[in-house]
Amino acid sequence: MPGPRAFALALALSVAPLAAPAVQPDEILTDPGLEARARAITAELRCVVCQAESIDDSNAEIARDLRLLVRERLTEGDSDAEVLAFVTDRYGEFVLFRPPFTWRNAVLWLSGPLFLLLGAGLAFAYVRRRSTAPAPPRPPLTPEERARLEALTNE
Structure with missing residues (x-):
């Protein structure tokens, strides 16, 4: 082999x-x-x-x-x-694999960096909004949970 x-x-x-x-x-x-x-x-x-x-x-x-x-x-x-x-x-x-930067193709040259900046800005805003959002409220205790909690605190 x-x-x-x-x-x-x-x-x-x-x-x-x-x-x-x-x-x-x-x-x-x-x-x-x-x-x-x-x-x-x-x-x-x-x-x-x-x-x-x-x-x-x-x-x-x-x-x-x-x-x-x-x-x-x-x-x-x-x-x-x-x-x-x-x-x-x-x-x-x-x-041309590397065309020169001219006014005719400026949109093609600049669209990549613009979309990168736009995406980074949206990601930053999303992360910032999530970090400052209040925590969701906790659901109230059920009667069984309340009784168990009282039993634990009375010991």
Whole structure:
């Protein structure tokens, strides 16, 4: 029977392909500096099909096209900011995992902290109201309880 080491090795080998980026060997640039820049940019761009993955991790055809586009723009001499601007102009701010704070998306940026503050305020008010509320009145003693109490106090 295989031991825990064999099980861990089998698990690691079965999960490793799932974590590998989707970048194909024919997409990789020969210049390591440009390739590093391309990887940094593609990690910042969201796949428009998958929506939860970067184009670096997505196997969708549009993600491959975008990876090739990023590498093409870099080889033409564009800066990282120019490449991001080009893709954003074409697909909108949705493709950015970290869109810039602008007046158009201020509601999205501020709604999280506002709801957190609102929830904290409501929780504080609830706890404060419960701590200052009077204790509920005790029900009166029944005749049997009263007789037992008198018997105990007379002893």
